Structure formats: structure tokens, C-alpha cells
Amino acid sequence: MNRRQFLSSTVMSAGALAIEGQNPAESAMVSESKPSWKIGCFNRPWSSYSYDEALKGMKDAGYQITGMLGDHSGELLLKSESSPEYLDQLRSRVEAQGLNPIMARLVLKHDMSVDAGVKDICRQIDGATRLKLKYVMALGTSKLAEYDQFYQVMAKGAAYAAEKHVQLVFKPHGGVSAGADEILTCLEKVNDANFTCWFDAGNIIYYTGKDPVSELERVVKHVTGFCAKDCAALKSDVMIQFGSGKVDFSGVFRTLQSAHFNGPIMVECCAGKTVQEITENSRANRIYLEQVFKTL
Numbered sequence: 391m392n393r394r395q396f397l398s399s400t401v402m403s404a405g406a407l408a409i410e411g412q413n414p415a416e417s418a419m420v421s422e423s424k425p426s427w428k429i430g431c432f433n434r435p436w437s438s439y440s441y442d443e444a445l446k447g448m449k450d451a452g453y454q455i456t457g458m459l460g461d462h463s464g465e466l467l468l469k470s471e472s473s474p475e476y477l478d479q480l481r482s483r484v485e486a487q488g489l490n491p492i493m494a495r496l497v498l499k500h501d502m503s504v505d506a507g508v509k510d511i512c513r514q515i516d517g518a519t520r521l522k523l524k525y526v527m528a529l530g531t532s533k534l535a536e537y538d539q540f541y542q543v544m545a546k547g548a549a550y551a552a553e554k555h556v557q558l559v560f561k562p563h564g565g566v567s568a569g570a571d572e573i574l575t576c577l578e579k580v581n582d583a584n585f586t587c588w589f590d591a592g593n594i595i596y597y598t599g600k601d602p603v604s605e606l607e608r609v610v611k612h613v614t615g616f617c618a619k620d621c622a623a624l625k626s627d628v629m630i631q632f633g634s635g636k637v638d639f640s641g642v643f644r645t646l647q648s649a650h651f652n653g654p655i656m657v658e659c660c661a662g663k664t665v666q667e668i669t670e671n672s673r674a675n676r677i678y679l680e681q682v683f684k685t686l
Contacts, residue, residue, distance in 0.1 A: 425647055425683060429676050430455030430492065431657045432617075433462070435629070435668045441465045443665055445487040451673035456484065457493035457656050459527070468494035468521065470513040477520045492654060493525040493559075493615075494518060498543070500536045507543040512550050519554045525615065526551065526558055527588065530576075532565030540566055541579035548582035561588040561617055562605075564597040570608040577612055587612045589646075591637045592619030592628050592659070599624035603641040610649040616642075618679060619659040628659050631671060632678040639682045647686055655679065 431453040436444030437460035448456050458467045466472045467480070484491045496514050499507060511528075518526045528547075531540050544558065551558040560567055560576060567573055573587055587609055591602035598605075606613070619628045620635030632639065660675050662668035 424686060425643075425651075427652070427655050427683065428455060429453070429618075429655050429657065429679055430457060431672055431676070432457045432459040434460030434658055435660050435662065435672055436665065437461055439665055441467070442483065445484060445489060447665055447669040447672065448489060449487040451669050452676060453657075453672075454488065454490060455654060455656075456489045456491050457525075457527075458491065459493075459495050459656075459658065468514055468517050468523075468526070469497050470510045470517075472517050474520060477517050481521050491521060492523060493527060493656070494521065494523055496526050496528045496547075496558075498528060498531070498540070500531055500533070500539060504539055504542045504546075507539065508546045508550075511543060511547045515547065515551050515554055515556055515558075518556050524557060525588075526556055528558065528560045529563045530560055530566040534565075537566050541576065544576070544580045544585055545582055548580060548585040552582075552584040557614065558582075558585050559588045559615060560585070561590045562593040562597065563590070564593070569594060569598045569600055570605040573609050573612070577609075586614040588615035588617055588653075588656075589613045589642075590617040590619065590658075591639075591642050592621040592635065593617070595621040595623065595636055596625060596628055603638055603645055606642060606645050610645055610651070613646065613649070613651060613653070615653040616646065616651075616655045617658045618655055618675070619657075629661055630659065631661050632675045639679070640685060643682060643686060 431448045433441065433444040436447050441462040466476060496511055499510055515526060528544060548558045562568060567576055589606055594600055594602040594605050620630050620632045620637045621628045622635040657672055657675050660668060660671035662671045
């Protein structure tokens with residue numbers, strides 16, 4: 391729904407409750423049935439600025455949970471080359487802003503053997519353990535010739551991550567994980583309970599042009615997290631405000647709710663050029679999601 395439709399439906403829902411004369415006890419029961427999903431934010435919107443500016447922006451936008459998905463000049467973040475000392479300082483910098491880091495993106499190197507690839511991501515998983523992260527995310531590959539390597543590396547990586555009490559996740563990102571068919575193939579090939587999907591409705595539109603709700607319904611039982619972004623059309627801009635694209639957020643979250651989803655929801659994108667604009671717009675996207683939750 392767009393912003394006008396969303397506000398209209400919210401007013402109509404409130405009016406219906408008033409007409410029905412719902413008493414306070416009934417209202418409390420409805421409130422208690424609402425999902426208590428936690429909303430965090432990725433650093434991606436601030437990628438043109440320093441990581442410290444991104445951390446401050448997320449704090450100022452009202453977030454308490456963060457994930458490392460974007461890149462920043464001069465920062466390694468979670469890479470196999472990241473030293474223990476750097477990772478310790480990185481965790482301290484995040485905590486200094488009152489934020490809790492729960493996830494970081496894995497950097498996959500497809501120009502090496504499976505064994506070398508496994509060793510490389512295992513070093514990154516060790517780094518995630520040092521950062522006290524709960525999740526690491528793989529973005530996959532768009533080259534068909536690299537699909538088998540991806541499956542094999544993920545299978546061994548998922549087993550190693552489980553030993554470290556870290557969950558290995560992937561999300562719709564074109565190619566090997568473009569839509570429901572590809573996601574289900576990934577899950578079948580890797581065949582490890584520690585390898586799960588973080589759904590991305592905006593990417594379903596961006597990479598495939600398909601309906602995100604229909605795609606989600608086919609894989610929802612495998613979804614443990616959600617990357618929130620909007621998108622208007624195939625290969626169109628995703629750095630936009632929620633409600634300005636074609637993602638049916640209400641439909642998406644109703645589908646997640648029906649499957650008893652209880653994972654983190656991470657705001658990945660928003661509009662804005664300056665730090666201030668990005669911060670304000672990331673806050674607005676968080677509030678938009680909170681308002682959607684109230685209608686469920």
C-alpha cells in the first residue's frame with residue numbers, strides 16, 4: 391500500500407473499533423496479540439559517510455539494534471583480514487552509541503577453490519564470534535558457474551557456524567537466490583538447519599519483478615529475519631521511503647505473522663543525500679513499519 395492508502399486504512403480500522411464499542415479489556419486482548427517484533431537498522435544508507443557517522447545516525451534515528459551490511463571507506467568491518475584488535479575496537483565503537491550489533495555480511499570470494507573459500511568464511515565466522523554477533527549473511531552469486539561452489543561453501547560454513555553458535559543466513563539477491571524457486575534450491579542443496587533465509591521483499595521486485603507476498607508464502611517457514619526495503623519496479627531505485635514503492639508491507643507481515651515469525655526486522659534502505667536527511671528518513675521508515683504492525 392502507499393502512504394495515503396495506509397493512513398486511510400488505519401483511520402477506518404480505528405473507526406470500526408469505535409463503532410463496535412470495544413471495551414478496554416477487549417482492546418488489551420487485541421494489543422497483546424500484536425507481534426512484538428524488534429526493528430533494527432543496517433549501516434547501508436550512510437555508506438557514503440564514515441561508519442562512526444552511520445552509528446550516530448542510527449542512534450539518533452531511534453534504533454538499538456544494528457547490522458553491518460554496507461561498506462565505508464577505510465573500514466574493514468567483518469572480513470577475513472580483520473584483526474582481533476580491530477574487531478574489539480569495532481565492537482566498542484558500536485556499543486559506545488548504545489547499539490547492539492547482531493549481524494554482518496560475509497564477503498564471499500568465488501575465484502578460489504571450495505576448500506579455500508570455506509577457510510576464508512570460517513575466519514570471518516571466527517570474527518563474528520569475537521564481535522558477539524548472532525548472524526552472518528551471505529549474498530550469493532549471480533554467475534551460474536559459481537552456484538555449485540556457493541552451495542558447497544555454505545554447507546560447510548553453516549556447520550562451522552553452528553559450532554560457534556552463529557546462524558548463517560542468506561537473502562534474495564538475484565542469481566542463486568533471486569526468488570522462491572532459487573531460495574528453495576539453496577536450502578535443499580545446503581541441507582543444514584543452521585542455513586536459513588532472511589527475506590527481502592524489495593529485492594524480489596528489484597531482481598525478478600515478481601510479487602513478494604506470493605514468493606514469501608512459499609518459503610516463509612524457512613525465514614528467520616527480514617530486510618526491509620521498498621522498490622517500485624524491476625531494477626528500479628531501492629533507496630526510497632517505505633510506501634512509495636510496490637511492496638505490500640501489510641501483506642508481507644501478515645504472512646510472517648501467520649507463520650509465527652519471531653526474527654529481527656532490519657531497515658536496509660531509505661532516501662536522502664546528507665547525513666541529516668538519511669537519519670530523518672531512516673527514522674520515518676522505522677515509524678512506518680511500527681504503524682503497519684499496529685494494523686495486523
